[in-house]
Amino acid sequence: MQIHEFxxxxxxxxFHRDSERGVEGTYKWLVDEVEELWEALQGNDKEAAExxxxxxxxxxxSLANITGVDLEKAAVNKYPGRCPKCQQSPCQCxx
Amino acid sequence: MQIHEFxxxxxxxxFHRDSERGVEGTYKWLVDEVEELWEALQGNDKEAAExxxxxxxxxxxSLANITGVDLEKAAVNKYPGRCPKCQQSPCQCxx
Numbered sequence: 001m002q003i004h005e006f007x008x009x010x011x012x013x014x015f016h017r018d019s020e021r022g023v024e025g026t027y028k029w030l031v032d033e034v035e036e037l038w039e040a041l042q043g044n045d046k047e048a049a050e051x052x053x054x055x056x057x058x059x060x061x062s063l064a065n066i067t068g069v070d071l072e073k074a075a076v077n078k079y080p081g082r083c084p085k086c087q088q089s090p091c092q093c094x095x
Numbered sequence: 096m097q098i099h100e101f102x103x104x105x106x107x108x109x110f111h112r113d114s115e116r117g118v119e120g121t122y123k124w125l126v127d128e129v130e131e132l133w134e135a136l137q138g139n140d141k142e143a144a145e146x147x148x149x150x151x152x153x154x155x156x157s158l159a160n161i162t163g164v165d166l167e168k169a170a171v172n173k174y175p176g177r178c179p180k181c182q183q184s185p186c187q188c189x190x
Contacts, residue, residue, distance in 0.1 A: 001171055002097050003152070013178055013186050027133055034129055038122055041162060053155070053164050054173035057098070060151055067136060069148050076096055078149035083108055091108050 003072035010061040018062045026066060030059040098167035105156040113157045121161060125154040 018026050037052035064071040078084055083091035113121050132147035159166040173179055178186035 001167060003101060006098060006170060006174075009174065009176060013174070013184055016185060017188075023136060027136065031129060034126060037158075041118060041122065046164070049162060050164055050169035051173055053159055053166055054169045056155055057152065057166060057170050058174055060148070060155070063132075064148055067144060069141070069145055071148055071152060072096055074145035074149045075101060075152050078146055079101075079104060079108070079153055081104060089108055090111060093112075 003075060004070065006057070007061040007064055007071050010058055011065045014062055015065055018066045023063070023066055026059065026063050030056070030063055033059050098170060099165065101152070102156040102159055102166050105153055106160045109157055110160055113161045118158070118161055121154065121158050125151070125158055128154050 021029075033052065033055040037049070037056055040049040040052040043049075061071055064074075082089040083093060085091070086093045116124075128147065128150040132144070132151055135144040135147040138144075156166055159169075177184040178188060180186070181188045
């Protein structure tokens with residue numbers, strides 16, 4: 001599934017709730033999901049970790065929807081197949 | 096670009112660095128990027144916000160790479176076109 005399609009699906013499912021909640025509330029949900037991902041990674045339950053990865057990308061897409069950002073375009077613009085700092089693939093940054 | 100393709104690109108660019116840094120260090124970078132996203136959203140600079148959205152999905156993909164998770168599969172499994180809680184599209188959850 002394309003990043004764009006996933007973001008559109010999130011919009012179809014949740015835009016009415018996300019836009020009511022607003023940017024700050026939606027960002028806080030994203031932060032909560034990132035924390036839950038860490039908790040899941042501490043355990044030895046791959047399925048739980050996968051669900052938290054799904055939730056992080058889902059809330060990131062929700063936040064992009066209510067801030068008018070095209071997540072796929074943003075991702076490909078910054079990472080067009082090479083490192084944005086050293087311009088190499090693989091990255092050859094020395095820091 | 097498919098979520099899977101983006102994750103593969105991140106693997107090609109950064110797996111050597113991500114795997115050396117390890118899960119905890121890579122998770123910390125993800126958290127930093129999430130914080131930078133918030134800072135960017137406070138300003139009125141859409142381009143800056145787009146770059147931070149890109150960084151969050153990039154570090155999420157890096158973390159998925161070093162934990163052996165297929166981000167696209169995880170996302171589609173949890174969000175197969177309907178809300179995982181109420182099973183509706185759009186979501187009809189009442190809480």
